[in-house]
Amino acid sequence: MKKTIFISSFHILISRNILATGVLPLLTKQSGVQVVIICPEKKEEFFRKEFEKYGVLIKPVSIKLNWRDFVLRFLSLAALRTKTLWIKRRTEMKGASAIFSEIIPAFLAGWLTRWLNPILTPAGRFQSLLEKYQPELIFATDVQNELDVSLMQAARKRGIKIVGMVRSWDNLAAKGLIRIIPDVLLANNEIVKREAVALHGVPAEKIQVVGLPHYDNYFQAPKLSRLELAEKLGLAAGKKFVLFAPVGDRYLADNFVDKNVLILLDKILPADWEILVRLPPADLVKSIESGNFSSRVKIYRPGGRFGHIKNTELSRADDEILITSIKSADLVVAGPSTMVIDVAIADKPVILVGFDGKENVSYFQSVRRYYDYNHFQPILESGGAPLARSEKEFEKLVNAYLADPTLALAGRRRIVELECQFTDGQSSQRVVKELEKFL
Numbered sequence: 393m394k395k396t397i398f399i400s401s402f403h404i405l406i407s408r409n410i411l412a413t414g415v416l417p418l419l420t421k422q423s424g425v426q427v428v429i430i431c432p433e434k435k436e437e438f439f440r441k442e443f444e445k446y447g448v449l450i451k452p453v454s455i456k457l458n459w460r461d462f463v464l465r466f467l468s469l470a471a472l473r474t475k476t477l478w479i480k481r482r483t484e485m486k487g488a489s490a491i492f493s494e495i496i497p498a499f500l501a502g503w504l505t506r507w508l509n510p511i512l513t514p515a516g517r518f519q520s521l522l523e524k525y526q527p528e529l530i531f532a533t534d535v536q537n538e539l540d541v542s543l544m545q546a547a548r549k550r551g552i553k554i555v556g557m558v559r560s561w562d563n564l565a566a567k568g569l570i571r572i573i574p575d576v577l578l579a580n581n582e583i584v585k586r587e588a589v590a591l592h593g594v595p596a597e598k599i600q601v602v603g604l605p606h607y608d609n610y611f612q613a614p615k616l617s618r619l620e621l622a623e624k625l626g627l628a629a630g631k632k633f634v635l636f637a638p639v640g641d642r643y644l645a646d647n648f649v650d651k652n653v654l655i656l657l658d659k660i661l662p663a664d665w666e667i668l669v670r671l672p673p674a675d676l677v678k679s680i681e682s683g684n685f686s687s688r689v690k691i692y693r694p695g696g697r698f699g700h701i702k703n704t705e706l707s708r709a710d711d712e713i714l715i716t717s718i719k720s721a722d723l724v725v726a727g728p729s730t731m732v733i734d735v736a737i738a739d740k741p742v743i744l745v746g747f748d749g750k751e752n753v754s755y756f757q758s759v760r761r762y763y764d765y766n767h768f769q770p771i772l773e774s775g776g777a778p779l780a781r782s783e784k785e786f787e788k789l790v791n792a793y794l795a796d797p798t799l800a801l802a803g804r805r806r807i808v809e810l811e812c813q814f815t816d817g818q819s820s821q822r823v824v825k826e827l828e829k830f831l
Contacts, residue, residue: 394426395831396527398547401431402455402539404674404695405559407442408706410533413605414820416446425831428525430518430543438705451521453539460512461538464505466492468536468568471502472591476565476765483756502569502593509571513545522546529830532574534559536567544572553830557823558584561730561811564591565766573598576826580604581813583770600826603812603819609715610737611817616716624713625668626690632722633666639727639745639759640675649759651679652749653725656783658686660790666690668717672729674704723793728762732777736807737815741793741800746779747786770810776803 397419401407411429419427427448431439436452444450469477469485470493481490492501517539530547532540535556544554556574558564564587570577573592577599579585585601588594622629634657638650657667666688671677673695680691694713695704714734718724724735724742735742748758755761763772763779771777778800780786792799808815814822 394424395529396426396428396525397529397531397827397831398428398430398521398525398527398543399531400533400537400540400543401429401439402537403534403559404704404706406533407439408711409559409604409606410557410823411443412706412708412711413608415605415823416443416448418820418824419827420446420448426525428521428527430521435705438707442705442707453517453521455539457538458514460514461542464509464512464541464571465538465568467496467501467505467508468571469493470496471498471505471569472565473498474565474591474766476562476767479756479761479764480566483761505569505571509541510545510549513542513571515542515546515549517542518546522550522552527552529827530554531827532556534563535570535572535574535577536563541571544574548572555827555830558588561733562765562767564588570594575830576600578602578823578826580819581811583767583810587766600822601813602822602826603814605820605823606711607734607737607812607814608817608819609711610719610734611815614712614716614719616712618716618720621713621716621720625692625717627666627668631664631666633668633720634661634723634725635717635721636667636669637724637726637729637731638669638672638677638680639729640672640677642672642675643727643762644759645757647677647679649727649745649748650677651683652783653745653786654680654683654685654689656786657725657790658689660787662794665722668692668721670694670714670717673706673710722797723790727759728765728768732771733807733811736776736804737812739801739804741797742777742804743786743789743793744777744779745786746781747783749783771807774803774806774810776800776805776807 419425428451429448430451432455433452439450481493532544534540547554554574555576557578570592573594577594579599579601580603585599589596619629641647669691671693694710695706718734718738721740724740727745746760778789780789
């Protein structure tokens with residue numbers, strides 16, 4: 393009789409970072425294991441197209457949240473006192489969540505969160521699936537997501553083992569207290585492990601550092617050639633290009649930053665260079681999307697949209713384009729995103745955008761604030777990704793890299809050491825090894 397594992401996928405990064413890697417092929421090649429992927433209803437067709445070929449079952453569920461979810465989210469956020477959340481409470485988190493944090497001490501919010509979680513967490517979301525398939529293991533790929541929490545809570549009541557994972561490098565300082573401590577928590581590096589212990593009280597012996605499966609692909613030959621990339625995106629095969637990853641409108645109330653950077657690049661770069669703009673998959677950049685730029689600017693939007701822009705998923709093809717874009721680029725310009733790690737792994741020069749291009753922008757409206765988030769401090773301290781704090785600094789850095797792309801090489805290697813940690817391309821195997829212990 394086959395043993396069943398449930399794998400959750402409720403966030404755009406899970407399909408890319410976990411499912412579209414070696415994890416599913418390694419799990420499903422075992423005849424005694426049945427994998428069930430639980431995904432949002434609206435994305436069922438995408439998941440079937442991308443992953444059914446591995447012999448997995450796709451089970452869509454409603455992702456609608458209710459008042460109980462929001463109460464627990466507010467409490468979990470109030471339980472953390474990080475620099476990231478200090479900034480967020482004065483910007484996008486204004487309202488009930490920020491008020492909770494002001495009136496409830498962190499220790500009390502943490503105690504209430506974990507005490508109320510089994511009482512308030514909606515119980516019926518996954519009941520029928522759990523009863524039908526009787527899984528031996530739940531792989532909750534995003535332990536701070538409300539839907540993952542609901543799945544873990546239902547599993548815990550039934551005595552089902554849980555392996556959890558931290559979705560992204562910024563989550564532990566930004567997304568609230570981990571409400572349910574799984575039997576094993578997978579962390580992508582030692583930084584995340586230390587945060588899980590210090591901020592969330594997860595016992596160190598329950599944490600396994602495994603790396604991030606998404607990065608495995610960077611240690612293999614690209615599946616897409618430079619010529620194929622050029623044909624897909626309209627680039628000239630023989631020309632150098634800058635890859636520009638805009639910040640996005642979601643993070644800046646009045647986003648004039650991205651357009652200004654693109655105009656600057658067009659002005660600074662030699663005439664025979666091109667500019668590839670990779671729009672954020674789950675965000676708009678209206679000033680660029682509706683703008684008129686020179687013919688050497690090529691704009692690309694990855695992902696497939698499911699109604700709203702935030703309801704997006706990234707396919708294997710999208711990931712192949714990303715990897716080849718980074719590996720083929722001669723310079724990368726980005727905002728405060730995870731892109732900086734991908735670029736460091738590929739050993740490409742990168743400049744971070746830390747200026748607004750407009751006077752009298754307050755700190756809490758500025759792109760500058762994002763570089764003060766907890767997770768970005770190791771990046772800045774590494775020296776591998778210089779932060780341009782003005783247009784003048786930006787132009788100086790661009791010209792410096794044009795003259796010598798090897799600048800900040802040691803810093804880029806430090807980023808890889810800290811954030812990627814593993815350079816053997818075997819993180820998928822490490823994840824599967826931890827899962828197999830319960831199967």
